[in-house]
Amino acid sequence: MTKNSKVLDLVKDIATPIASLCGVEIVDLEYVKEGGMWFLRIFIDTPEGITVDDCERVSKELDEVLDERDLIKQQYHLEVSSPGLARPLKTEKDFLRFSGQTIKVKTYAPINKQKNFQGVLTGIESGVVLLDVDGGTVNIPLGQIAGARLVPDLDW
Secondary structure: OOHHHHHHHHHHHHHHHHHHHOOOEEEEEEEEEEOOEEEEEEEEEOOOOOOHHHHHHHHHHHHHHHHHHOOOOOOEEEEEEOOOOOOEOOOHHHHHHOOOOEEEEEEEEEEOOEEEEEEEEEEEEOOEEEEEEOOEEEEEEHHHEEEEEEOOOOOO
16 A cells, blocks of 8 residues: 555545535545645535535635644645546446446456447446447446546537
C-alpha cells in the first residue's frame, strides 16, 4: 500500500460521513503532486447534480476535521468539486444509475482480445457490467475494470 493510498483511505473514512450529512456522495478522491504542490481532490455528486454551495459546504466541514486530526503532514490544497460530465463509474450503484448511457471502459486484462470499450451501458448483473457495443453485448466483470467513465453527450 502506497503512502498516497493510505492517505486516501483515511480521508475517505472521514469524508464519507461528512458528505452524507451534507446530502451528497463521494464519487472519487485523488491525492496528487502537481507542479511541486500537493492536491487533495474530492469529487461529489447527487442524482440531481451539485451546486457550488454543496462543494463549499463539504469543503468547509472536511477542512475543519482534517486540520483537527492532522493526518496529512505535508502542506496541500483541498479541492471539492463535481466529477464533471465524464464522471467516473466505480460501484455497482453507479453502473445501475447510469444504465442507458454511453460509457468508456478500460480493463486490466483483454476481453475478446481488447482492453478498451465504448458502448451503451445496459446494466449490471451479478457483478458483471453489460455493455452494448455495436449491437452485441460485452460482459465485463466489475473486478476487471481498471476505469470506467461516462461519455458526455455534447449534442446540444
